[in-house]
Amino acid sequence: MSIQQQYSLIRKLYTSQPREMLLDLSILQGIGISSQRAASYARNGWLRRIARGIYTFPNTELSLVVGCSYLASQITCLHLGGCSALGEVREDDAPLVLWGDNRASLPRWFVEHYSVRYVSARLFDWNDEPALHAATLERRGGLLRSAPERALLEMLYEVGSSHDVLKAREYFNTVGDVCPLASGRLLQCCTSVKAVRLYLRLVRQAKLLDVDELLGSWSVRVGSKRRWVSRLKDGTTLCLGPHG
CATH class of the missing domain: 1.10.238 (Recoverin; domain 1)
Structure with missing residues (x-):
């Protein structure tokens, strides 16, 4: 040539x-x-x-927005979720949490450029609410992020492995308002009994919602009527009633 x-x-x-x-x-x-x-x-x-x-291109900053935009073609619904979508009490050295629909490993070049980790879990069953998946995601700062109600449930799913209940309570105390409609629809779809019951307990304690009214309006997946007791990965034992 x-x-x-x-x-x-x-x-x-x-x-x-x-x-x-x-x-x-x-x-x-x-x-x-x-x-x-x-x-x-x-x-x-x-x-x-x-x-x-x-x-x-040379002299181009490889921002997280650029990296995520590229990976979004390989990982369905890649978004900033859990603690990272809430962000208010994130520790400086804590990696950002990316959620997605695929079981996948982040490429080596990606984790070398950014302090991130990836979570994929069937936390929601969208069969009855197919539009809710997209409706509870929002684009801010160029990144797709979970809306507060969804981010809180994603964060609670990881209680006991990535953070404890005390840290989870901090997020509820700093998140501000949560939407009763979004909370009800998401709780109705959430497949994690731990996350659902913790959400009910902490949202009640933070006085963000009327939990009794919420339970009267939505078919929330709380599991059986018995108390839910589990020993978590961090060694603590969590005991939750059906309504938190």
């Missing part, structure tokens, strides 16, 4: 692709740039290699 043809490809690359996006081989090959040529461009400073077959 002549020097003129090479610069024509580089010009096409630079004028056709947004500066902030990640470029994989499918994008580059669509422009006419082979994997060998992409590697050559990286060696000569026209591209910056992130991982095998993944590049970005």
